[in-house]
Amino acid sequence: MTIACPECSSQAYKKNGYTRHGKQNHRCLECGRQFSIDPEEEKILIEKGANLVAVRVEERQLENIC
Template sequence: MLSCPSCKSNAVKLNGHIHNGKQNHLCKSCGRQFVLNPEKKVISEQEKNLINRLLLERISLAGIARTMEVSEIWLQGYLSDLYASSPDDLNAALPDQASMDTYLDDKFDEFVYSIAPLKKTLQRLSLQIHGKILRHLK
C-alpha cells in the first residue's frame, strides 16, 4: 500500500502528473504532494567542496554544472547562498589615511627624482636641435 513520506498515512490519492510525466500523489492527511522514486539528486558535502574549488579556479558556471552533473539553477542558488554567508568586510585590514599619504608621498618623490634627469636630457636635446635648425635657416 502507498503511504505518505511525511506522516506515513495511507490516505493518499492521485494528483495528476508532474512536468516530466511522473504520477503525482497527494496525502489527504497532511496535504503533502510527492512522487514515487524521485530522481532529485542529493549533492554530498564532498561534491560541494569540489564545486567550491572549481569556483576558486574561476571555471564558468556552465562548465561546473556540466562537469559536476548539477543544474545551473541549483549552482546559481548555491553560489548566492555562499555569497550571502560571506562576511561584508572579509576581515581585510585597510591602512589608515596617514600611512597611505606617507606611502604616496614617497612614491611621488621617487617618480619626480627619476623624471628630473630625463627632463634635463630632453631640454639639452631640444636646444641642440633648435640650434641646428637655426643654422640651416641662415
C-alpha cells in the first residue's frame, strides 16, 4: 500500500502525531501539507492492491497459454 499526499501526490511523508480523533497524522515532505488516512480507506487500498496482484498473475497465466 502506498500513501500519497492528496495535495501534490508525493509519497515522501513522515508521521506527524495523531488527530484529535485518534487517526495517524502525516506531513508531506514535499509541500508540507498535513493529512491522515481513514482506516476504512486504508483497507480499501490494501484490497485493491491484493486484487491487482491477482489480476496480474492471471494475465501471466493467460499469456503462457497463448
